[in-house]
Amino acid sequence: MAVLRLTGLLAEEVGARRLEVEAATLGDALRALPTSRLVLDEHGALRPLVHVYVEGARENDLGALLEPGAEVILIAAIAGG
């Protein structure tokens, strides 16, 4: 089990700021997200401006193994006017 913490537009779209998902890897966790296409593109790659932190450290490797209960925070890049 991993704990996904969602922010911004992603939290609005999913309708939750915290989700528990069954996942062995970061990729599993993100694919378990409802409307995962907001964080993964059509080829399954992480969208470059979605920043992922696992247990407080930046992680871009979708194959990264998650410890049971790992906290995964998704933060969108912020820019524009």
Place this chain on the structure above:
Amino acid sequence: MSRTIVVGTRKGLFLIREDDDDGYALDPPLLAGWEVLHAVRDPRDGTLFACTNSFVHGGQLHRSKDDGETWEIAEGLGLPEESGLKLGKTWHVEPGLASQPGVVWLGAEPACLFRSEDGGATFTPVQGLLEHPTRDRWQPGAGGLICHSITLDRDDPERLYVGISAAGVFRSDDGGTSWAPANKGTAADFMPDDPYPEVGQCVHKVHVHPGRPERLWQQNHCGVYRSDDRGRSWERLDGNGLPSDFGFGLGLHPDDPDVAYVIPEHGAGNRVTTDDRLGVYKTTDAGASWRLESNGLPEPAWSVILREGMDFDAFGVAFGTQSGFVYARPHEGRWVEAARHLPPVLSVSLSA
């Protein structure tokens, strides 16, 4: 008459409700946080569709069956890995004909078209356009390499047209399986070695006339055109009283195929309305002549109306500006301000 003007903006979706006394009421925005490049209400069942875009979360399509209370995001909008392409922004959503329940078309970047058979829940890319033999001659316009116009022949469910910048107009007579360039007679002045190429034209907006489907109208980067033979040839119409050949918005009259509306801008290098006014020009003689129809519009004004920024129905026309104003009028009558101080308007569509 009570209509809704569905307005896509850089900061969400707005519904402007027209009262019976021609007043307008504005609801709070929907889809906050999303850039809505185009939105429509499906005349078949009232579903709202919105081409939603975010520089973080990509190009998407939202749909709502309860007038914006709840939304779902479409699945399947993406390009196959072997194409070497990835989906960019979503630009235009077109519900299918009444005789095609469940069919929805979506145009997007990079120059791709998608078809849904289940009311917009899931989409698949249209391979005949994705793998078109002329694709290597298509070049992006200022908005990217985008499929921004999808227009249906009301009499023949197998025939439809797309407009791609800058590739031109393409016609399919077999439901989207194969596509033929339909650009004969339309100019590409920015290609000095071949100003009338088979493909490469920068169409800005193209519509099939709903009542006379062999007739098409086109506002192009290089001129205003009409075709009376399903896009096999085009006649240029902007030497006939228009102050400029350049513009984006295009309106028609469903009951009179000789009527069209355009909003000329100075040109590619100065994309703002001409003559220090917000000038809408109308023809009632199939483009042989055009006259200014700005009664009720502000003056002086320097406005910008984008390619999806104008729409029409049997009752009239409406358009929105990048400065956040929306205007509407009956086909015969004066313009009325329907909304002001919106975010930059990206699209306008009329819904009964």
